[in-house]
Amino acid sequence: MTIKRVPTPAGDQAWLVTGYDQIRTLLADRRLGRSHVDPDNAPRFIDSAVLGRPRQGTEQEENERHTWMRRMLAPSFSARNMEKLRPRVRQIADGLLDELTGQPQPADFHEAVSFKLPVLVICELLGVPYEDRETFRRWSEAMSTLNDPEKSQQGFANLGTYMGELVERKKKEPGDDVITRLIEGAGPGQEEVIAQLSAGLLFAGHETTVAVIDRGVMLLSINPDQWDAIRENPRTIPDAVEEILRHRSPISTRSDDIGMPRYAMADIDIDGVHIQSGDLVLLGIEQANRDETRFPEPALFVPRDSNPHLTFGHGPRFCIGAPLARVELTEVFTALVTRFATFGLAVGVAQLTPRAEQLVGGVAHLPVRWTAL
Template identity: 90%
Template sequence: MTIKRVPTPAGDQAWLITDYDQIKTLLADRRLGRSHVDPDNAPRFIDSAVLGRPRQGTEQQENERHTWMRRMLAPSFSARNMEKLRPRVRRLADDLLDDLVRQPQPADFHEAVSFKLPVLVICELLGVPYEDRETFRRWSEAMSTLNDPRKSQEGHAHLSAYMGELVDRKKKEPGDDVITRLIEGTPSGQEETIAQLSAGLLFAGHETTVAVIDRGVMLLSLNPDQWDALSKNPSAVPNAVEEILRHRSPVSQRSDDIGMPRYAMADIEIDGTTIPSGDLVLLGIDQANRDETRFPEPTQFVPRESNPHLTFGHGPRFCLGAPLARVELTEVFTALVTRFETFGLAVDVAQLTPRTEQLVGGVAQLPVRWTAL
């Protein structure tokens, strides 16, 4: 059965969808969104400020807000602009790897590269001071905490206040960055909206990519034949990146996939079952990405010529940050396979500490060893 009622991590009920075609269709369905007419009484997904509860709004308000956001941000995050950024990302990756190899082995790749690269890039794009990284890192981790609602709300409040202060500064001292362009393209009086949107961009622009870089290092360590193949043919790195994006983390601690949360903003029928308006729907992206009809031997880590994974979504709400993430991932893994003869984990995967209390998961440290070319 591809639709069933399940409990959420917060203890409420939701509809879990697991069929690839149904998920792909629903990702493009404007009747599903992050809004609810009565958010205080809506089913909860998790006890976190991030994705925990829906926004206040109707289907029309949700789609109007989404259209405005896409119009404001799409030019800055377009594939063309991200390609222009590629040389800068490669220089940053090389600089971080230069710093890494100066450290004694084993070294923590998570701290030295995986965290720093996405943060450097998103700070430059948004116009956020990089020197504040440890401050907003602390708030980002707090707001995505799954087991402490108060800590999560406080982290969200601090990050939003920080971005509000930055928006005020940008109004007086504009720069060549995304936040300045948001200010210039938004009517006066919408500073709080810009601050909230910017906080979301800062969080999403580094947290998820950090976890995917770590995942890629783990997967290549566990599959040395794929490392060897990429070392001989670095042009195949983009295909490997898509497989990293599709694949589950080797340290995943979740017994079952919980899905991407969305709320039905109208009655929706699926396979003869009606999902009432207001109900919580979980789109099983991980399950869809393991569909054997689309991905032969789905548990295997094998770069594929065709890889229609749904990690970035589908349709009008396809992730705006996908071009940026792909540039960052492609450049860091190209740098790795062209600079090192060997590279991989210094410990067994079972010895890694998963960040089970964090929404985006990942690992706390990633000790690695290497042999430079």
């Protein structure tokens, strides 16, 4: 059964969907979203400010808000503009690897590269001062804390306040950045909306990519044949990146009875199951990415000719930051295989510390060793 009732981590009931075809269909269904007409009494997913509860709204309001957001952001995050950014991302990656190789081995790749690269890039794009990175890092981590609702809400509030102040500064001192363009495109009276949107971009623009870069290093370390293969033929790196995006982390602590939370904003019937308006639906993206009908031998880590994973979603809500993430990932792994003869974990996977209390997961540290070419 690919659709069943399960308890959420917060203790409420939800529909869990795990089949690839069903999830792909629901991702494209505009009746499923982040809104609920009665959010205070809606089923809870987790006790966190991020994805914990739905926002207030109807199906029409949600889709109008989403259309407006896509229209505002699409030009800045288009695939063409992200390709123009590629040389700058390459420069940043090379600089960070220069710093890494200046450290004694083993060195913490998570702290030296995985965290810094996405933060540097998203700060430049948005116009956020990079020197504030440690401050908003604390707030981002607090926001996505799963076991401390008060800490999560405080982090959310702090980041929102920070972005609100930055928006006001940008109105007086505009720059060549996304926040300035949002201010110019939205017009007066939209400052709070822009601050919220910018806070979401800042959070999503680095937290998830950090975890994927770390995951790629782990997967290539425990699959040295794939490291050798992409070193011999760097043109296959985009395929390797797609497999990293599809694959589950080697240290995943997530239950299979969990998924991306969405709310039915109208009654939905799928595969003989009736989902009522207001019900919480968990889309098991990780499970869909391991569906054997789409991915033969899904446990294998191997670049595939066809890799229609759902990590970035599908349809009208396909992740707007996907082109940016792909540029960052291809550039960092290209830099690794063209600079090092060997590169990988300095400890076994079992010795790594998972960030189990964080919504995006990942690891706390990633000690690595290398041999330069």
